[in-house]
Amino acid sequence: MIEVGLTGCIGSGKSTVAVALAERGAVLLDADAIVAQLQQPGQPVLDAMVAHFGPSILRPDGHLDRQATAGIVFEDPQELAALNAIVHPAVRAEMAERRQALSGGDAIVVAEIPLLAEAGPDRRRGLAGIIVVDVDPDVAVRRLVVDRGLTEAEARARLARQASRAERLALADFVIDNNGTHRELADQVARCWEWLESLEHPLSGGETAR
């Protein structure tokens, strides 16, 4: 298998691209989705969170109250570290298990990593390449306002907290331009899939080249 990272600013279209690549055969690895899964009722991660933060982080139906949790960790770095100490190792273990299950095969794995450009120098580790979904910040803001109901000020503030467009583009091995229509995006995704299929798979541990 090979794994590529998929990144882009907030509202750039990462999830839209990920779904389109999955339709072509990519296997998606989405850390946020794994976190959500590990925090379902009955999961050891949620039990450990309740043991640490108390039952106020649960809604009456037993599901995690994300806003209540955010309220606790947002202002308190120690509590944020405690949360990360519970969640991160479990996510890493789950990702490793999924990678292990795919290793030796010819899967094209796409890992959605929103903050790849903000990560440290070893951000390329394990990745055969990086796809950047590029969008003009004004276009992203417009979509976030129209589709997500953010105010323009909120959308701009969130974008300002992320890496710049240029910083992200500097990392790209493949750029998907998402300034156009959904139709134009579909054409870009088709080209991206061709590129992904052209990447060489490593010959290790009994893997065979594609």
Ligand code: ATP
């Ligand atoms: P986030 O960082 O918030 O998770 P994202 O990068 O995953 O966002 P999406 O959720 O895929 O972005 O897209 C953001 C919004 O823009 C969605 O409502 C999506 O339907 C819309 N969108 C994506 N691409 C296009 C396009 N080419 N034309 C119009 N709308 C688009």
